[in-house]
Structure formats: C-alpha cells, structure tokens
Amino acid sequence: MSAFVQSEANETFVLNLGPQHPATHGVLRVKLTMDGEYIVEAEPVLGYIHRMHEKMGENRTWAQFLPNTGRMDYLHALAFNHGYVAVVERAAGIEVPERAEYLRVITSELNRVSSHLLWFGAFILDLGGFSPLLYAFDDREHILDLLESVTGSRLTYCYFRFGGVYNDIDADFVAGARAFIKRLRDRMPMYHNLVTKNIILMKRLQDVGPISAEMCRKYGATGPVCRGSGINFDVRKHEPYSIYPEMDFDVPVYEHGDSMARYMVRMDEIEQSLRIVEQALDKLPEGPVMAEKVPKIIKPAKGDYYHAVETARGSFGVRVVSDGTNTPYRLKLRSPTFSNLSLYGEACRGMLLPDALALMGSLDLVIPEIDR
Amino acid sequence: MYVDPEIIRLLAFLVGVIAFAALNAAYLVWLERKEAAHIQRRIGPKEVGPFGLLQPLVDGIKLMTKQLIVPAGVDPVLFKIAPILVMVPAIMSFVTIPFSETLVARNLDIGLLAIFAFASVNVLGLLLGAWGSRNKYAVISAARVVSQNVAYEIPMLVTVVTLVMITGTMNLHTIVMQQQGGFWHWNIFNLSASPLMPVAFLIFFVCMLAETNRAPFDMAEAESELVAGAFTEYSGMGFGVFFMGEYANIVIGASMATTGRF
Structure with missing residues (x-):
C-alpha cells in the first residue's frame, strides 16, 4: 500500500476486468482505473446475470418460488432454501417436526462444507496454484454424492418444504456422512501442510487486502468477511434459528482483517460444520420429516415477516410482505455477497492488481447471488 | 545441376532442427500434462492413441485448422x-x-x-x-x-x-x-x-x-x-x-x- 504513489502526470488507464475473466468466477465486471499495476479506483458493475428473482416471487405462489432460492447461491443452495421456508413457516405459522429440523441442519452444514471446499480450491487457483483445486473437488464430490442420495440433485437443491423436508435420510446416508467427517478430518492437516503453511501463500495473503471492522459495519459485510475482521457475528449464534441453539460449536473469529484471516476463518468453519453434523447425527430423533397439516395452498396472514440464516458467505435475510393471498405481495432478498462486494471498491484502492484479485477471491463471490 | 553440398547439409539441418524443436515442444507438453495429472491424482490425456501419445498431434491439427x-x-x-x-x-x-x-x-x-x-x-x-x-x-x-x-x-x-x-x-x-x-x-x-x-x-x-x-x-x-x-x-x-x-x-x-x- 505504501508503495503507491500517484504519478505526477496523472496518467491512468481503465482496465475492464470481466464480465468474462477467469478471476471473477462468473459474470462480474469490475471497472478498474489503473496507474501502472496499481489500482486507483475500482467500480464493480453488476447486473449481467440479473434474473429478477424478487419480481418473480411476486408473480408465483409461495411454493412455486421455492426452487428459485436454490438458484441464487448455487454453492450453498440449502441455506437459501432454509431462509425462505423459515420465513414462510413463520408467516403461515407452520410447525416443523424436530427430525426435519435436524435434517435441515445436517444437509445445510454439509452443503456449507462443500461450498467452503470449492471456495478453497478456486481461491488457490486465483493465486496460481492448481493442484489444491482438484484435491478439494475430490472431497467435495463425497458431499455431493451424499446430498444427491437424499435431495435428488447435486447443485441447485430444492430439498426443504414448508413444514419439513421432502425426503428422509437412510442408514447409508448416516454411515456415509460419518465416514466423510472422518475422511475430511484426516485430510485437513494435509490441506494445511500443502497450502496454509506454504510460504508463497503466506506472502500473498498476509497483510494483503486489510478490511477493518469499521468498514465491515459501514457496508454491512457479514459472514467470514466480517469474522475475519474481528466482528463476532454469526446468525446461527446471535439470532438462533432451527436447532442451532442445541449445538455446541464455535464461531471462528480472526482479528487481523487481511486475506489470510478470511482464509483461516473459512478453514476453521469447515471443522465447526463437521462438529455440528456429527452432533446432529448423534442426537437425530425419530419421527416424521413433514408436518402433518400443511395446507395445500399457503395463504399467510397479512403482515411483514423477516428471517435470516447464516449461509457460507454471510447473513441471508428474506423479508416477505403478505397481503393474505396465495402470492407474496413483496419479496425482498438480502444476499450476503452483495454487501460483501460493495466494500471492494474502497478496500482495493491503491493495491496491486494481483493482490486485488487475491482480495476478491477472499471475499468468496457468487455472482448469481449478487444479481439475484 | 550442381548443388553445393553445404546448402543441402544446411537444409537437412534446418528440417531436422525444426522437427526436433516441434517434436520436443509437442511431447514436452504431453509429458507436462501427464505428470501434472499424476501429481494431482488425475489421469491426464488418454483418449488419443496409447497413453494419449497422439494428443499433441491432434492438438496441432486443431490449432492449424482454426x-x-x-x-x-x-x-x-x-x-x-x-x-x-x-x-x-x-x-x-x-x-x-x-x-x-x-x-x-x-x-x-x-x-x-x-x-x-x-x-x-x-x-x-x-x-x-x-x-x-x-x-x-x-x-x-x-x-x-x-x-x-x-x-x-x-x-x-x-x-x-x-x-x-x-x-x-x-x-x-x-x-x-x-x-x-x-x-x-x-x-x-x-x-x-x-x-x-x-x-x-x-x-x-x-x-x-x-x-x-x-x-x-x-x-x-x-x-x-x-x-x-x-x-x-x-x-x-x-x-x-x-x-x-x-x-x-x-x-x-x-x-x-x-x-x-x-
């Protein structure tokens, strides 16, 4: 940062990063004003994959909108499922059986691990290392197989229903999940030896892209981004929902605010998610996975409802306004990456291009979720 | 017609050297891909020819026809x-x-x-x-x-x-x-x-x-x-x-x- 001096002639040029660029992992466009390889100004340009999800929600019934949620954050689709079904259940007053809540937590935590694994691989790929991506995909494949066996799909899940989940798990799933937890625990030290302790990675990440706690508050950053800046905020702990209060897990918080801190937060979260899955599998109660009396056509009472969940990227909030009919009057989706990206312009000012891309990778962007 | 043997010799060398460089380039790429694949627990090129040995050739044809x-x-x-x-x-x-x-x-x-x-x-x-x-x-x-x-x-x-x-x-x-x-x-x-x-x-x-x-x-x-x-x-x-x-x-x-x- 300190090496950055604006040249006297003020000769800058505009570098158009994206919408097709390997480091943006989707159709994000960033307009960079550059002075040599230093960034003077960065302006994210959104909207290349805008699909009007909120407007779509107003034009279909409550249940018809459910598959849309899995198509916003395609990496942690189950958490988005969860946020939407939870708010509708709150609005319509539907009780969810306990077993269903456990299944929701088990599957969405496994999904969180898969999301973090993919981020891990893609992030190291951004930094120029190719091999860890394939190792991470190898592990992620096990989660996808597990989730496929119970949800029926591998990426854009639509597994949760109003009042429960669509399918019960079997003994194979439980055994598979336990085997996977053991496998990933055995492999985490390998990841740390291969990547975290790598001197090149340390030099690329430590003290690079600092994001202060104040900046996180200003832009509303949540998730690993704010936890990497020393803000202890996790919806699962601070606005508990589902069965998270019964689970014993820690919220990893790192004070430093650099790219390394965000990296470490996510790596630690993998272990915490595994702990949650393990406990949930131990405590898994018997019973139905669907509430008995869920009306065929849902018509929540008039009102304004909000529910937030913690996704792999931060707090995902759904606000619905119901006018008592079978379609939502208004649907507002507060997606975490949108806020996390909004601080990018300020955070990468004065940085070198490769460092700015490392910072972008450490924010863990999922573009369809930003544009919705 | 008399042709200076030196010219023939140099031509032979030119062809030989280009062939040597091109073959080396092609098979170094193959080797690199194969070895990187093994490090990363992949198989690498395997479809074209035995062990994917003809892969560089097909890649070359693809590049030339583009x-x-x-x-x-x-x-x-x-x-x-x-x-x-x-x-x-x-x-x-x-x-x-x-x-x-x-x-x-x-x-x-x-x-x-x-x-x-x-x-x-x-x-x-x-x-x-x-x-x-x-x-x-x-x-x-x-x-x-x-x-x-x-x-x-x-x-x-x-x-x-x-x-x-x-x-x-x-x-x-x-x-x-x-x-x-x-x-x-x-x-x-x-x-x-x-x-x-x-x-x-x-x-x-x-x-x-x-x-x-x-x-x-x-x-x-x-x-x-x-x-x-x-x-x-x-x-x-x-x-x-x-x-x-x-x-x-x-x-x-x-x-x-x-x-x-x-």
Whole structure:
C-alpha cells in the first residue's frame, strides 16, 4: 500500500476486468482505473446475470418460488432454501417436526462444507496454484454424492418444504456422512501442510487486502468477511434459528482483517460444520420429516415477516410482505455477497492488481447471488 | 545441376532442427500434462492413441485448422510477425548446439554468445505481439516479461561467464569435448577451477526458469489475473507458434545446461 504513489502526470488507464475473466468466477465486471499495476479506483458493475428473482416471487405462489432460492447461491443452495421456508413457516405459522429440523441442519452444514471446499480450491487457483483445486473437488464430490442420495440433485437443491423436508435420510446416508467427517478430518492437516503453511501463500495473503471492522459495519459485510475482521457475528449464534441453539460449536473469529484471516476463518468453519453434523447425527430423533397439516395452498396472514440464516458467505435475510393471498405481495432478498462486494471498491484502492484479485477471491463471490 | 553440398547439409539441418524443436515442444507438453495429472491424482490425456501419445498431434491439427482471427484495431503487421519473431530465434539457437561429436549445424567460435543473442530477441517478439494486439492484459504481461527477463539475464550471463573463464572458449563443441570421460570431468564438478561451480549451476537453473517463464516465475502469464498474458488475443496457429517457441526455448535452456555443465 505504501508503495503507491500517484504519478505526477496523472496518467491512468481503465482496465475492464470481466464480465468474462477467469478471476471473477462468473459474470462480474469490475471497472478498474489503473496507474501502472496499481489500482486507483475500482467500480464493480453488476447486473449481467440479473434474473429478477424478487419480481418473480411476486408473480408465483409461495411454493412455486421455492426452487428459485436454490438458484441464487448455487454453492450453498440449502441455506437459501432454509431462509425462505423459515420465513414462510413463520408467516403461515407452520410447525416443523424436530427430525426435519435436524435434517435441515445436517444437509445445510454439509452443503456449507462443500461450498467452503470449492471456495478453497478456486481461491488457490486465483493465486496460481492448481493442484489444491482438484484435491478439494475430490472431497467435495463425497458431499455431493451424499446430498444427491437424499435431495435428488447435486447443485441447485430444492430439498426443504414448508413444514419439513421432502425426503428422509437412510442408514447409508448416516454411515456415509460419518465416514466423510472422518475422511475430511484426516485430510485437513494435509490441506494445511500443502497450502496454509506454504510460504508463497503466506506472502500473498498476509497483510494483503486489510478490511477493518469499521468498514465491515459501514457496508454491512457479514459472514467470514466480517469474522475475519474481528466482528463476532454469526446468525446461527446471535439470532438462533432451527436447532442451532442445541449445538455446541464455535464461531471462528480472526482479528487481523487481511486475506489470510478470511482464509483461516473459512478453514476453521469447515471443522465447526463437521462438529455440528456429527452432533446432529448423534442426537437425530425419530419421527416424521413433514408436518402433518400443511395446507395445500399457503395463504399467510397479512403482515411483514423477516428471517435470516447464516449461509457460507454471510447473513441471508428474506423479508416477505403478505397481503393474505396465495402470492407474496413483496419479496425482498438480502444476499450476503452483495454487501460483501460493495466494500471492494474502497478496500482495493491503491493495491496491486494481483493482490486485488487475491482480495476478491477472499471475499468468496457468487455472482448469481449478487444479481439475484 | 550442381548443388553445393553445404546448402543441402544446411537444409537437412534446418528440417531436422525444426522437427526436433516441434517434436520436443509437442511431447514436452504431453509429458507436462501427464505428470501434472499424476501429481494431482488425475489421469491426464488418454483418449488419443496409447497413453494419449497422439494428443499433441491432434492438438496441432486443431490449432492449424482454426481460423486465424486478427481482432479489429490491432496492428496487423506486428500482430502477425510477433509469433514468428519468437519462434525463429529459438530455432536459430539450435544452429550452434552440438548434438554429437560431428553433428552440429555450424560450429561457431562464438556459439555461446550467439545463443544468448538469439535468446534476447525472443523477449522482443513477445513485447511486440502484446503491444500489437492492443490488449491491456497483454501489455501488462509483456511489461512483466521484459522486466523479469532483463533482470534474470544478468545473473545468468554472469554464471555463463564463469563457464567461459574456466573453459577458456565460447565454442560449444570445444566445451563439450573438454568434458569427455566420466562425470568428474563435468564442468559442474570442476571444483579445482572454482569450488562454487555447483552453485553457479543452481543460479543458472533458477534464471533459466525465470527466462522461460515457467512456474514459479510465471507471473507473466498469470492465467488467473491476466487471462492469458501476452497471448490473450491470439488464437489458432498464432498461439500455437508462440507456444512452440516457448517450449523450444525450454529445450534450448536444457541443451545449454547440458552442453555447458555436464
């Protein structure tokens, strides 16, 4: 940062990063004003994959909108499922059986691990290392197989229903999940030896892209981004929902605010998610996975409802306004990456291009979720 | 009709050297892909031919049959000449490399110097191509290539000067002949001349990695940030020639190490 001096002639040029660029992992466009390889100004340009999800929600019934949620954050689709079904259940007053809540937590935590694994691989790929991506995909494949066996799909899940989940798990799933937890625990030290302790990675990440706690508050950053800046905020702990209060897990918080801190937060979260899955599998109660009396056509009472969940990227909030009919009057989706990206312009000012891309990778962007 | 046998000899060498460089480039790529695959627990190319051995051939056919796209707004002359400017010096460098006691195209007394002179042209070709393609990523990449190559050329030349000092000649053929016999005759173990010869080789090796833009010195290409570096705008054989030039340079580097040190 300190090496950055604006040249006297003020000769800058505009570098158009994206919408097709390997480091943006989707159709994000960033307009960079550059002075040599230093960034003077960065302006994210959104909207290349805008699909009007909120407007779509107003034009279909409550249940018809459910598959849309899995198509916003395609990496942690189950958490988005969860946020939407939870708010509708709150609005319509539907009780969810306990077993269903456990299944929701088990599957969405496994999904969180898969999301973090993919981020891990893609992030190291951004930094120029190719091999860890394939190792991470190898592990992620096990989660996808597990989730496929119970949800029926591998990426854009639509597994949760109003009042429960669509399918019960079997003994194979439980055994598979336990085997996977053991496998990933055995492999985490390998990841740390291969990547975290790598001197090149340390030099690329430590003290690079600092994001202060104040900046996180200003832009509303949540998730690993704010936890990497020393803000202890996790919806699962601070606005508990589902069965998270019964689970014993820690919220990893790192004070430093650099790219390394965000990296470490996510790596630690993998272990915490595994702990949650393990406990949930131990405590898994018997019973139905669907509430008995869920009306065929849902018509929540008039009102304004909000529910937030913690996704792999931060707090995902759904606000619905119901006018008592079978379609939502208004649907507002507060997606975490949108806020996390909004601080990018300020955070990468004065940085070198490769460092700015490392910072972008450490924010863990999922573009369809930003544009919705 | 009388044809000077020297011309025939040189033509044979030209064909031979180009074939050698191209084959090396093709199979080094195959080897690299295969080995990287095994490190990453993949299989690598396997569909075309046994063990995917025909993969480079099909890749070559694909590149040759692709349309040569010259994007709007580029400098057409520079854009087209740049790949050739990278390829030709690489091939030219083989002229002085002795393949055996008698098999050498031109036994120049300044062989060592000639190779480094040719090697520097390669950077120019890359820079022109990047500049000509009018792409900002390419220009950034070219700036990196030039600064990196110029920076690493100095220590590399210094290690080569040590070689010249202990052998007393720049003729590659003579240098090789001096090292005949067992491995204790190799220049790298010529500790009586200087105990630091292995170190010099190590420096030479690292510089060579930087010169040829291989990992971990591949900031120039940096595919995750600069798209494809200087080659961003090139498709088809334009890219193919660049690529072959790059690998020919690697072969030259390896040949230099072999003739000079072993």
